Amino acid sequence: MATIKTSKEEIVKKAYQVFRTKGYHHTSIADLSAFCGIRNAHFYYYFKNKEDLMLEVLNLVKQYFKTKLLLLIENDTLSSKEKLQQIKFFFEKNYHYDNGGCIMANTVLETALSESSFLATIKDFFEFLFATLKLLFLSQYQDSKAQELAEATIQDIEGGIMLMKLYKDNKYLMNALKRAEKLLD
Secondary structure (H helix, E strand, O other), rough: OOOOOOOOOHHHHHHHHHHHOOOOOOOHHHHHHHHHHHOOOHHHHHHHHHHHHHHHHHHHHHHHHHHHHHHHHHOOOOHHHHHHHHHHHHHHHHHOOOOOOHHHHHHHHHHHHOOOOOHHHHHHHEEEEEHHHHHOOOOOHHHHHHHHHHHHHHHHHHHHHHHHHOOOOOHHHHHHHHHHHHHHO
């Protein structure tokens, strides 16, 4: 195999694509090496093991979502409804056009019973999503209702992503996103 020079960040970004489509347990270091165009041993220069790499991937995704969604939430030129519409487009872009569904949800389903080291990162990711949507819903709802709607919306979106992938039909995700938009009508 011809090898190429690559950085830790490039490996993490490429590993994300592999883990997202194959899952954690079904991805081997050999799979990752082939996709990244590097030797297996090169991974161990940057990462202790596959678990360490996966944790980096999950943190990358979490940081990406936080950065993008905070820019939307903190944009004072948009109304709450406009912010939610932008979040809708963000979710559509990230889940409709890419293979593999939500890596956070997939990883929970795959590793939760084993008390994996990923759970704290994944919980933090979802708590951030709940808090972000709650901020939008607070414009029209009391605190406890805004929290309830935020949690229900994320549950609906995650279910929509799963069904979209299962049936290869984006209507499930789009319907979940439309229901979320209607909450601010």
